[in-house]
Amino acid sequence: MNMGGLLAGLTFGRVHRHLHQYTLTLGYAGAALVVVLLLTTVNTLVAVGSAVFFNFIYSYTGPYLVYRSQLDLPPAQIDAMSSWLTIATVISAFFAPPVWNFLGALGPGTVTTNVLLWAAGLLGLIAVAVTAFFRHQPQPILERGNSHDH
Numbered sequence: 001m002n003m004g005g006l007l008a009g010l011t012f013g014r015v016h017r018h019l020h021q022y023t024l025t026l027g028y029a030g031a032a033l034v035v036v037l038l039l040t041t042v043n044t045l046v047a048v049g050s051a052v053f054f055n056f057i058y059s060y061t062g063p064y065l066v067y068r069s070q071l072d073l074p075p076a077q078i079d080a081m082s083s084w085l086t087i088a089t090v091i092s093a094f095f096a097p098p099v100w101n102f103l104g105a106l107g108p109g110t111v112t113t114n115v116l117l118w119a120a121g122l123l124g125l126i127a128v129a130v131t132a133f134f135r136h137q138p139q140p141i142l143e144r145g146n147s148h149d150h
Contacts, residue, residue, distance in 0.1 A: 004056030012063045021134040024064045025127050030057035032123035039116040 016023045034054040041047050066085060070078050100115050107114030 001052050001055040004052045004054070005059040008056045008059030009063065012060060015060060016064065016067070021064075021068075021137075022131070023060050024068075025131045025134070027058055027060035027064065028123050028130060029127035031061075032120050032127055034058075035116055035120040035123060039113065039120060 012023075015026070019026060031054055034050050034057060038047060038050045038054070041050065066082075069085065070081050073081055100118075101111070103118045104111035104115040107117055109117070
C-alpha cells in the first residue's frame with residue numbers, strides 16, 4: 001500500500017497541473033469507488049490490488065489539502081498552518097479506530113462490511129460536496145496561471 005502512496009506523491013504535481021481543484025474530487029471519488037470494489041470482491045488478488053490502488057488514489061487528497069490550505073498565506077503563517085495540519089492528523093488517527101468501530105456496529109452486515117459501506121458512502125458524499133463547492137468558487141490565482149499547461 002505504501003507503494004501506492006509513493007506513486008501518488010510522485011505524480012501529484014502533474015495530475016494537479018491538469019485537474020486543478022478537481023484533484024481533490026479525483027481522490028475522494030476514486031477512493032469511494034475502490035472501497036465499493038473492496039466491498040464486493042471475493043477474489044483475494046483483486047482485494048489486495050484494490051487496497052494498493054486505494055492508497056494511491058486517496059493519497060491525492062492530502063497533498064492537495066496541504067497545498068490549498070497554504071495557498072494565500074503570508075510566509076510567516078505557513079509554519080503555523082503546517083503545525084495545525086499535523087495536530088489534526090494526529091488527533092484524527094487517534095480517534096479513527098473507535099469511530100470506525102462504532103460505525104461498524106451500525107448496519108446490516110459484519111463490522112468489516114458495515115465499515116466499508118460507511119467509508120464508501122462518506123467518501124462519495126465528500127466527493128460530491130467538494131465538486132459542488134468548487135463549481136461555485138473561482139480558481140485560485142496560482143491555479144489560473146497554470147491552466148494553459150498541458
